[in-house]
Amino acid sequence: MNTFRLYSRFVTGSLHLVLEGNRAYWAWLGFLGLLIISGGLAYVGQVRTGLVVTAMRDQVSWGFYIGNFTFLVGVAAAAVVLVIPAYVYNWKPIREIVIYGELLAVSAIIMCLLFVVVDIGRPDRFWHILPIVGHLNFPQSLLAWDVLVLNIYFLLNFTIVTHILYRAFSGRDYNHKFVVPLVLLSIPMAVGIHTVTAFLYNGLAARPYWNSSILAPQFLASAFCAGPAILLIVLQVLRRFTIFEIQDQAIGKIAELMAYAMFLNLFLHGAEAFKEYYSDTEHLLFTRYWYEGLGAHRTLVPYAWAAVTLNVVAFGLFITPRLRNNWLALNIGCLATYAGCYIEKGMGLIIPGLTPDVLGEIYEYYPSPNEMRVAAGVFALGFLIFTLMLKVAVPISLGEFQGPEANAPRAGTANVAVPHPG
Amino acid sequence: MDRPLPEGTPVPARDAAVGPASSRLSRREFASCAAAAAGLLMTACGPKRLLEFPKERLNSRLRDLEREYSRKFATAVTVADTPPMPNVLFAYALDISRCIGCRRCVYACVDENNQSRDPQVHWIRVLQMDKDRGVDFTHADPYYQPKEVPEENHFYVPTACQQCRNAPCTKVCPTGATWTDPDGIVVIDYDWCIGCRYCMAACPYGARHFNWGEPTIPAGKLNPKTHILGNRPRPKGVVEKCTFCIQRTRNGRYPACLEACPVGARKFGNLLDPESEIRYIIEHKRVLVLKEDLNTMPKFFYFYAT
Numbered sequence: 068m069n070t071f072r073l074y075s076r077f078v079t080g081s082l083h084l085v086l087e088g089n090r091a092y093w094a095w096l097g098f099l100g101l102l103i104i105s106g107g108l109a110y111v112g113q114v115r116t117g118l119v120v121t122a123m124r125d126q127v128s129w130g131f132y133i134g135n136f137t138f139l140v141g142v143a144a145a146a147v148v149l150v151i152p153a154y155v156y157n158w159k160p161i162r163e164i165v166i167y168g169e170l171l172a173v174s175a176i177i178m179c180l181l182f183v184v185v186d187i188g189r190p191d192r193f194w195h196i197l198p199i200v201g202h203l204n205f206p207q208s209l210l211a212w213d214v215l216v217l218n219i220y221f222l223l224n225f226t227i228v229t230h231i232l233y234r235a236f237s238g239r240d241y242n243h244k245f246v247v248p249l250v251l252l253s254i255p256m257a258v259g260i261h262t263v264t265a266f267l268y269n270g271l272a273a274r275p276y277w278n279s280s281i282l283a284p285q286f287l288a289s290a291f292c293a294g295p296a297i298l299l300i301v302l303q304v305l306r307r308f309t310i311f312e313i314q315d316q317a318i319g320k321i322a323e324l325m326a327y328a329m330f331l332n333l334f335l336h337g338a339e340a341f342k343e344y345y346s347d348t349e350h351l352l353f354t355r356y357w358y359e360g361l362g363a364h365r366t367l368v369p370y371a372w373a374a375v376t377l378n379v380v381a382f383g384l385f386i387t388p389r390l391r392n393n394w395l396a397l398n399i400g401c402l403a404t405y406a407g408c409y410i411e412k413g414m415g416l417i418i419p420g421l422t423p424d425v426l427g428e429i430y431e432y433y434p435s436p437n438e439m440r441v442a443a444g445v446f447a448l449g450f451l452i453f454t455l456m457l458k459v460a461v462p463i464s465l466g467e468f469q470g471p472e473a474n475a476p477r478a479g480t481a482n483v484a485v486p487h488p489g
Numbered sequence: 490m491d492r493p494l495p496e497g498t499p500v501p502a503r504d505a506a507v508g509p510a511s512s513r514l515s516r517r518e519f520a521s522c523a524a525a526a527a528g529l530l531m532t533a534c535g536p537k538r539l540l541e542f543p544k545e546r547l548n549s550r551l552r553d554l555e556r557e558y559s560r561k562f563a564t565a566v567t568v569a570d571t572p573p574m575p576n577v578l579f580a581y582a583l584d585i586s587r588c589i590g591c592r593r594c595v596y597a598c599v600d601e602n603n604q605s606r607d608p609q610v611h612w613i614r615v616l617q618m619d620k621d622r623g624v625d626f627t628h629a630d631p632y633y634q635p636k637e638v639p640e641e642n643h644f645y646v647p648t649a650c651q652q653c654r655n656a657p658c659t660k661v662c663p664t665g666a667t668w669t670d671p672d673g674i675v676v677i678d679y680d681w682c683i684g685c686r687y688c689m690a691a692c693p694y695g696a697r698h699f700n701w702g703e704p705t706i707p708a709g710k711l712n713p714k715t716h717i718l719g720n721r722p723r724p725k726g727v728v729e730k731c732t733f734c735i736q737r738t739r740n741g742r743y744p745a746c747l748e749a750c751p752v753g754a755r756k757f758g759n760l761l762d763p764e765s766e767i768r769y770i771i772e773h774k775r776v777l778v779l780k781e782d783l784n785t786m787p788k789f790f791y792f793y794a795t
Contacts, residue, residue, distance in 0.1 A: 117725045118684075119608060119702035128689040128699060188684020188699065188726025195537070195664045195683050202537050202665050202681070210663035210687050272783045273657060273693035349627055426616060426648065426695045427626035 073237055073470045080468055081459045088458070095454065099447040106444010109437045110185060118188055120437040126430035127421045129186070131413065131438050135445070136182035138412035140264045141290030142297060143175040143220065144257045150250060164313060166231060166464065167305075168298055169224045170456045172257075175294075176221040178449035185441050209267040216263050220256045223249060232463050237470045261286045268420065276353035276420040279342075285335040291328035292381070293408035295321050296401040301457075303398070309461055319392055325404065326385035332408075333378055356429075357419040364422075366431045370414045377407030538665060539678045539717060550680075551717060558715075558722055562706070566713040568721050571739040573672035578760040579733050580673070580788040581744075582770045583647060586795045587754035590615055590638040590645035597749030598649075601734060602720040603712055605704030612731040613746060614695065615647045624779070624791075649746075650675060650696035650731035651779060651787030658688035658697060667728075673760075673788050674733050676718040682727040689728060693780050694787075697730045733757070760788065
């Protein structure tokens with residue numbers, strides 16, 4: 068009975084929280100709502116007419132949707148890049164913000180799954196891919212592996228976050244025996260979702276651009292850049308608009324970690340480019356399509372160099388202590404990282420992998436307006452979920468939103484500090 | 490077996506659904522929704538793929554499809570489930586030195602296998618190659634349009650599904666909707682495919698094609714003799730490919746592309762029969778397979794007879 072009362076107060080309280088906000092909040096929600104409606108309508112058109120409304124064809128059979136899916140699997144790692152130092156080094160300033168990384172991971176995985184749904188030709192048969200209900204070709208198909216690890220990763224993060232927040236809401240400490248093993252498990256799981264997603268492409272001998280063992284490490288490196296880039300901006304927004312305290316030290320440390328990840332990312336790209344250009348086999352075609360274009364086919368070239376430039380700039384900003392502690396430089400670095408990694412994964416991974424196609428034909432793919440609207444809708448839905456979750460999570464962690472039996476509000480963010488497994 | 494159109498079951502026009510008729514229509518809709526839900530539940534609890542269907546359920550599915558297609562195309566359509574023959578492993582051989590690049594095989598295949606005319610789907614793709622480069626996909630041209638073929642200094646390599654023994658496409662399918670039957674034909678269950686196109690990314694031969702839009706076949710152009718895993722009309726949003734004309738070859742006939750070839754470049758037969766033409770070619774000619782470095786082990790061989 069008590070639990071029920073507490074729970075109903077949690078639900079009604081949460082509803083109140085998400086329905087209250089200043090102008091900026093409502094403008095943001097309205098903006099997301101418009102994108103969602105536009106994307107929804109575009110998707111209805113796609114379901115009616117078929118995927119012919121996209122620019123994908125037999126030659127380039129995966130495009131913008133799968134590129135975004137891949138990028139967001141990377142973003143979902145944001146949690147882990149924060150969890151590792153928090154636990155391995157027991158570094159308190161970061162431990163307090165881990166929970167926001169996990170909320171981001173939850174939203175990113177939802178977006179990932181939505182991007183898969185909008186990409187498939189028969190969304191009505193989505194249940195065919197579910198274990199037990201459908202028929203999952205496990206362990207043969209890497210896509211079957213991906214379905215499993217993404218869902219487990221989602222459940223894991225969702226459970227940890229809701230448990231900690233709900234306990235904080237009811238004024239109790241979270242259950243260490245329950246949370247610590249789950250948090251520890253989420254670290255290899257985050258590495259796992261990246262590795263499996265990389266292997267999904269990596270295992271295809273038909274596509275030399277992907278069939279390189281550097282793919283999985285490079286996925287991890289770019290994920291460790293892009294995920295924290297989003298988080299750093301979110302944390303600054305939180306600090307600006309709420310009384311939530313985040314130490315400069317924590318932000319500086321994350322920026323430093325991003326510099327190392329970006330170095331690794333650039334290095335791995337360089338290693339791959341060296342191998343392709345020096346050996347100069349016919350497999351070079353795909354890399355050339357990305358960086359130089361093939362004859363008149365140069366659609367992706369500006370994107371390629373934009374990604375390289377943005378990533379190099381971000382690396383320069385984050386590796387220099389004076390610059391990463393300068394707020395303007397830091398934020399430019401975050402945006403550059405986010406954009407650079409987004410272009411690199413969204414456009415630079417999938418499309419050159421399929422261009423030229425296996426029989427040598429060059430079909431220049433560029434996402435259609437319909438495709439972009441659907442993709443924008445999926446992003447907006449993900450950001451909406453993230454925003455609403457933050458709207459509830461922040462007051463809980465500040466002790467402003469608590470159940471009737473909870474003790475007096477505690478100072479700071481002590482309630483959500485995630486446990487140390489020692 | 491041929492089934493006449495079911496009599497006395499006119500389909501009410503949609504526009505007529507006004508006034509009292511609309512409630513009847515909604516009841517009908519409700520009934521079909523309920524049937525779909527029951528079907529879903531049954532499917533979820535029992536065998537899912539055509540591969541696992543018990544005979545009785547498969548038969549009822551075949552009859553349902555026959556009724557559906559017969560009504561849609563206004564002609565009596567049969568949907569067979571002819572099983573593989575014992576001790577048969579099909580293989581194909583194509584004489585590159587004879588092929589003149591006329592593309593008659595392409596269009597014979599379209600007609601036989603009910604490929605969509607718009608959007609256009611071709612299971613066979615003929616590549617024009619430069620003689621001084623040899624078999625080189627990078628410089629191949631699938632869209633050659635001269636007044637006359639063959640052209641000077643060029644030769645032609647028709648491609649289709651290579652029916653690999655170590656097929657990358659069936660391995661990657663997340664739902665097990667595509668597999669190799671015992672006679673070596675790689676088939677797709679159009680009822681189970683979710684249209685994720687992972688198989689298309691995995692295929693090194695561009696053999697798999699997706700129905701990007703609603704497939705269209707002009708009235709009177711449908712080949713009514715179909716096989717459930719082969720040339721039956723496909724829905725939008727699923728993948729399809731060459732099946733060695735499963736509806737013909739499992740009944741002892743040659744594939745349509747072979748019969749259409751004006752120069753006799755195409756050969757087909759049973760690899761397990763030592764007396765077959767295909768075995769003769771493999772033993773007496775120098776055969777090659779495409780992209781042998783990928784270890785896909787195709788059952789589609791190319792050779793130079795002259």
